[in-house]
Amino acid sequence: MNEIKGLVFDLDGVITDTAERHYLAWKRIADRLGIAIDREWNERLKGISRTESLELILAEKPDCLLDAEEKEQLLKEKNAHYLELIAEITAxxxxxxxxxxxxxxxxxxxxxxIASASKNAPLILERLGLSTVFDAVVDPETLTYNKPHPEIFERAAQALGLETQACIGFEDSLAGIEGIKRAGMPAVAIGIPVFAEWLPDIEVAATKDLKLEEIVRKVTMKERVEG
Incomplete structure (x- = not known):
């Protein structure tokens, strides 16, 4: 049985909630393209990369045909809007x-x-005053695959010098939970309806319900039973 020695966290929706700021930045881009998105629609962008997010938005308007250069410009604009919005983040x-x-x-x-698809994770951690708390932040630019592929969680464990089985992953998206489980980590789901193939080991309604000692105890007991 593996002793739990590491914790791997998604950033958005787990450490802080930047989802509204992402939404406002994407909505500004979508409005300019004549594409209607709302907060409910925006839920499908959780846990995926900036490029994938843009492709999902563009899919809402099939006649909106953009070349690679135009798409890259939109991605830069979205990030510029987002950086303006996160400038006000504090602890x-x-x-x-x-x-x-x-x-x-x-x-x-x-x-x-930190295992986040956000390229701005280091900046956000700095704004939150948490830069020195984490031993590693996976750079999504170095990844081959996005969530739900397990690569980001495997890389996080590797950066900590640990086996994936010795870490617990914390996520608020179904894609993230799938990635954690495929990496061989116990998974904690925060505030998401779970009705997928990849079930978490522990579910909580909100971050305020996270109790570390209890989580480690439950994961350890489950491993003993299943082992």
């Missing part, structure tokens, strides 16, 4: 319960990594 934007969880993890000797 007050850390989600409820997360500061206590990270503090408990640090004092407990757990190694921690």
């Amino acid at each position: 007050a934007d850390i989600l409820p319960g997360i500061s206590d969880l990270l503090e408990e993890a640090k004092s407990g000797g757990y190694r921690m990594a």
Whole structure:
């Protein structure tokens, strides 16, 4: 049985909620293209890359044919809008319960990594005052595959010097949960309806319900039963 020594976190929706800022930035692009998206539609962009997000938006208007250069320009514009919006982020934007969880993890000797599709993760962590808390931040630019492929979670464990089985992954998207489970990690699902093939090991309604000692205990007990 593997002793849990590491914790791997998604960023958006787990450490802080930048989803609204992403939505507003994408909506600005969509409006300019004459494509209607709302907050409910925006849920499908959770956990996927910037390029994939743009392709999903463009799919809403099949006659909107753009070449690679035009798409790249839109991606740059979206990121510029987003950077304006996250400039105001502070430690007050850390989600409820997360500061206590990270503090408990640090004092407990757990190694921690961020596994986020966001290229702006280091900047957001800096704004939140959390840059020194994490031992590693996976750079999505170095990845071959996006979630739900397990690569980002495998790389996070590798960066911590741990086997994936010795880490617990925390996610708020179904694509993320699938990636965690495919990497061989126990998974904690936060605030998502679970009705997929890849079931998490633990579900909580919100970040404020995350109790590290209880999570590690439940994961360890489950491994003993299944092992």
